[in-house]
Amino acid sequence: MAPYKPWASTPAARAVMQGNRSRDTKPELALRSAVHALGLRYRVGARPLAGVPSTADLVFRPARVAVFVDGCFWHGCPIHRRPLTTNAGYWTAKISNNQRRDAKVDGLLTAAGWLPVRVWEHEPADEAALRIAAIVRGRRSSHPAEHA
Numbered sequence: 001m002a003p004y005k006p007w008a009s010t011p012a013a014r015a016v017m018q019g020n021r022s023r024d025t026k027p028e029l030a031l032r033s034a035v036h037a038l039g040l041r042y043r044v045g046a047r048p049l050a051g052v053p054s055t056a057d058l059v060f061r062p063a064r065v066a067v068f069v070d071g072c073f074w075h076g077c078p079i080h081r082r083p084l085t086t087n088a089g090y091w092t093a094k095i096s097n098n099q100r101r102d103a104k105v106d107g108l109l110t111a112a113g114w115l116p117v118r119v120w121e122h123e124p125a126d127e128a129a130l131r132i133a134a135i136v137r138g139r140r141s142s143h144p145a146e147h148a
Helices: 009-018 026-039 088-110 125-142
Strands: 044-047 058-059 065-070 117-121
Touching: 009 026, 026 058, 026 117, 026 125, 065 088, 065 125, 117 125
Parallel strands: 065 117
Antiparallel strands: 044 058, 058 065
16 A cells, blocks of 8 residues: 555645635625625525535525635636646646536536626625625515515
8 A cells, every 4th residue: 555645745735724714714704794784694605506516605595696705726816826836736736626616516506597606705895795785686676476
């Protein structure tokens, strides 16, 4: 049997990656607070569709809106992307896979009548919250009988 080889380039890098939260990040908490202050209620960390292994950060079930707060590094932000120097092959593939998965999830949600909304972690929470509120309220008013 081959000896275990850690997937991180160094023990320090591994410790940093293990410390990254998958939910309740600062950008997510700021967005949730701003959306809540606008009077909207939502589910946190929920799967919009059964059978689709993807968890949205905020889910507005009656309006069928799923909000994802995407980290700039993990999802390849076009503004904050920078050349990778350490373990570049691994990270390039990892980020590309994340982007493909995001696109696939968005397609599945859209096909099922949901609207996926992507918010970059660097976006001001109050601006993103206003955008989300407009989307959710617009979808609710377009089908009022479904949301009564």
